[in-house]
Amino acid sequence: MSHHAPAASRHRIAHLLLPFGPRLEFAEQGPPPGPGITSVLMLHGITDTWRSFEPVLPHLPTDWHVVSLSQRGHGGSDQSPHEYRTRDFAADAATFLQVRGMAPAIVVGHSMGAANAMRLAIDRPELVRGLVAAGGFASFGDKPQLVEFIRTTIATLGDAVPRDLADGFQHETVSGTTAPGLIETMVDECLRTPAKVWRLAFAGLLEDDFSALIGRIAAPTLLPWGNQDSFVPESDQWHIVRAIRAGGGQAERTVYEGTGHALHWERPERFARDLVRFVAGLPVPQRHPHQAASTAEARSACVTHS
Numbered sequence: 001m002s003h004h005a006p007a008a009s010r011h012r013i014a015h016l017l018l019p020f021g022p023r024l025e026f027a028e029q030g031p032p033p034g035p036g037i038t039s040v041l042m043l044h045g046i047t048d049t050w051r052s053f054e055p056v057l058p059h060l061p062t063d064w065h066v067v068s069l070s071q072r073g074h075g076g077s078d079q080s081p082h083e084y085r086t087r088d089f090a091a092d093a094a095t096f097l098q099v100r101g102m103a104p105a106i107v108v109g110h111s112m113g114a115a116n117a118m119r120l121a122i123d124r125p126e127l128v129r130g131l132v133a134a135g136g137f138a139s140f141g142d143k144p145q146l147v148e149f150i151r152t153t154i155a156t157l158g159d160a161v162p163r164d165l166a167d168g169f170q171h172e173t174v175s176g177t178t179a180p181g182l183i184e185t186m187v188d189e190c191l192r193t194p195a196k197v198w199r200l201a202f203a204g205l206l207e208d209d210f211s212a213l214i215g216r217i218a219a220p221t222l223l224p225w226g227n228q229d230s231f232v233p234e235s236d237q238w239h240i241v242r243a244i245r246a247g248g249g250q251a252e253r254t255v256y257e258g259t260g261h262a263l264h265w266e267r268p269e270r271f272a273r274d275l276v277r278f279v280a281g282l283p284v285p286q287r288h289p290h291q292a293a294s295t296a297e298a299r300s301a302c303v304t305h306s
Contacts, residue, residue, distance in 0.1 A: 011057055011068070013050075014305045015076070018095045025076035026050055026096075029057060030065040038279060039102035041093060042068040045111030045135070045262075046201050047169070047190040049075030052110060055179060056264050059272035069096065071116070073197035075189060084200040085208035086112075090119035097127050104129035104285045107219075108275065110264060111135045111173075111231070112205065118240075119210055121217045128219040129285045132275060135229060135261045138236040138243075139211040146231070147206065154202040157195045166190050175228035175260030182265055214240055215247030222252055222278045224271065226259030 011029040018024060027050045033039045040060070044052035050068040060066055070077040071089050080088070093116065097103045107128050109117030114136035121128040140146060153165070166187045174183065221244055225237050237253055244251035254274055256263045264271040 010062070011054075011066075012305060014303050016096065016099065016303050018092060018099065021092055021095055022072045022078035022080055024072065024078070024092065024096065025070040027054070027057070027068045028066070029060075030062060033065045033100060033102045038064045039097075039105040040064055040066045040275075041097060041102060041105050041107050042066070043071060043089070043093060043107065043109040043113030043116050044068070044074070045113050045173075046205070047074065047166070047193045047198055048110075048113075048186065049189045049192060051075075051185065051189050052113075052262075053108075053264065055182065055268035056272050056275075059269050061276065065102065067096075067100070067102070069093070071113070073201065074193045076192070079194065079197060082200060084197065084204040086115050086119045086204065086210060087123065087208055088204070089113075089116040090123055093117075093120050094124045094127055103127040106130045106132065106275075106279055106282075108132040109134065109136070111137070111261065112201070115140075115205070115210075118214065118217060119208075121219045121221075122210060122213050125216075125218045130279060130282045131217065131219045131221040132224065132278065133221060133240065134224040134264060134271070135226070135232050136223060136236070136240060137232055138214065138239040139209055140205040141209060150202045150206065154198055157199055159195055161191055161193075161195045161198055163187070163191065170262075172230055173260055173262035174266055175226065175230075176258055176266045178262075178265045186265070211239075211243075214243040215249075217244050217247065217251075218249050220250040220278075220282055222254065222274070224254050224256065224263055224274060226256040226261060226263040226266070228259055229261045229263075231261045 011027040016024050042053040049070040053068040073079045107117045114133035121131045170186050241251045259266050
């Protein structure tokens with residue numbers, strides 16, 4: 001059941017079968033990607049879906065091409081047998097950007113999605129024009145409470161995710177108020193993600209530590225963070241900033257006072273404004289032929305619209 005539908009929705013739902021990969025669900029709005037068009041790819045947090053960024057979509061410029069992706073195993077996207085590491089999600093995102101002709105794109109991630117976005121910027125720097133890592137972790141295995149939560153609660157899940165677990169998990173991501181019905185919708189959405197994927201994706205956070213590689217991020221980076229975030233300590237934010245700057249890159253923070261981990265749910269209009277401001281300060285992208293799909297037919301042939 002859907003509880004929350006923001007006004008003035010402009011997005012459409014579609015699916016893309018990746019070459020040699022899963023079929024991914026996504027929401028898309030704005031003009032087709034191409035020269036002179038700002039393309040944005042949004043990557044949600046663990047167990048969420050494309051709807052994690054639904055509150056933000058109505059506040060973005062109408063002339064941007066924006067995609068909010070349900071990552072492998074989440075929502076209406078295909079499951080993978082066992083590959084749910086940060087590098088696996090990042091590889092999907094890279095292929096998506098190439099097939100859809102969106103690169104170089106602004107890549108926006110939240111929580112696990114921020115880690116996946118950072119991994120994408122590390123592995124495929126030519127695809128990322130700018131990076132926004134909201135509520136971004138520098139690493140996962142050094143968080144005792146998270147490790148214990150995965151070991152005792154997630155790893156022991158049966159065939160179904162209890163609603164009270166999903167409800168508690170989503171409520172813990174916010175500190176202030178959200179739009180009426182939003183949290184209930186996000187609980188419904190994360191219950192679309194099977195228990196197997198919860199187990200494998202949480203385990204994957206601990207298996208793929210890229211913290212020593214953060215300094216390789218060359219794309220200009222924005223780090224939005226809520227100062228009431230109960231998951232990500234401020235020290236992780238400074239670790240990312242210092243690592244990127246030490247590697248010669250640009251990184252800046254923006255702090256949301258009185259706001260929790262899901263800052264884009266609590267402050268969607270500000271999140272959109274910060275994104276617009278960040279993009280306005282980026283250099284004009286240099287597109288290369290190999291970054292775009294070879295033809296418009298190649299892009300459209302794999303896409304099915306709901």
